[in-house]
Amino acid sequence: TVALDLDGALREWDGQVWTKKAPLPSPGFRAGATMSYDPIRQVLVLFGGLIAAVGTSNELWEWDGIGWTPRPSGTAPPPRFLHGAAFDEARGVVVVYGGRSSISNPITFYGDIWEWDGTNWVERIPENITALPAPHSRHAMDYDSLRRVTVVTGGVSPTATLDETWEWDGRFWRLRAPSNSPGANVLQNRTLVYDAGRDMLHAISGAPFHLALRYASPPGVLQSPASVTATEGQPAAFSVLTEPLIGVEHQWRRNGVAIAGATSAGFGIAAVTAGDQGVYDVVVSLAGHDPF
Secondary structure: OOOOOOOEEEEEEEOEEEEEEOOOOOOOOEOOOOEEEOOOEEEEEEEEEEOOOOOEEOOEEEEEEOOOOOOOOOOOOEEEEEEEEEEEEEOOOOEEEEEEEEOOOOOOOOOOEEOOOOOEEEEEOOOOOOOOOOOOOOOEEEOOOOOOOOEEOOOOOHHHHHHHHOEOOOOEEHHHOOOOOOOOOOOOEEEEEEOOOEEEEEEEEEEEEOOOOOOOOOOOOOEOOOOOOOOOOOOOOEEEEEEEOOOOEEEEEEEEEEEOOOOOOOOEEEEOOOHHHHOOEEEEOOOOOOOO
16 A cells, blocks of 8 residues: 655555655655556556646656656646546556646636556547536546446536546446435545455545445346247247346346246247246346345
C-alpha cells in the first residue's frame, strides 16, 4: 500500500510499518490526483492533480518500487483534478473518468472517459450516448473484477450532489439501482475499494458504508426470452442474453419446475409434443448470489 505525502514523498506500508521514499525526479505534492496499480506492468500509475502555483496537471508518472518515471503522453486528457481512476483487469488499462478543470472560475466539469494502456492514451466514446452520467467530480471509483466493470458512485455535478451508481464495461455506461444507497453527502470526498473475497464494494467517507452489488432489481438481463408458439412435431427454442459476467448460471423451468440439464443460455425442444405445453422461464444468477 502506498500514499503520497504532503511533501511529495511516497510512503509504503508493508503491513507493519510505513517507509518513506523520496527519490528524484518526483511528481511532487499535488491535490486531487489519482493513483492506480497496474499488476500487469507492476507499476503504480499517478495521473493529474492540482499543483500549487501551477494549476491542474495532466502529467502521468509511474512508480516501479524504486523510482518515479514521467511518461510522455502525446494525446492526453485535459488537465484535471478530483477525478477518478481504476485499473480494468480484464482489458489491462487504467480508466480515468470525470474531474474538474480548475479550483476557481471558469470551471469545466468533465464527463469524458480516457484509458491508459501503458503506452498511449485513448479516449473512449460510449456506444449508448443517450444514457450517460452527468459530468462530475469528487466521485468514488473502483474496478469490480467479478463482474468486470468499473463502478462510479456519488460525487458532485455543476448543480447538485449525486446519489447515483454507474458501471462502465469499456463500451457502455449502465445506471444501477441498488435497493439502498449511502446518500449524496456520504459519497463526496470518499474512497471506494472492491473486496474480491466477499464480492463487495466498501465506500468510506466519514461514516463507512458497504455498497453491495447484489441488487433486487434485474441488473444483468439484456434480452429476455421471447414467447414461442409451435405445433406438434415442430422444434421450439428459447434463449436469454445476459451481461458477460464470471459465474453466470442459468436454470430453465417449465411451469415453475426446474428442467433437468437445462442450465445454459439456450434451451430447445427438438420436436414438440402435447405434453410439452406449458409456461417456460429461466432463472439467471451469479454463483453465490440471489437470482436476477
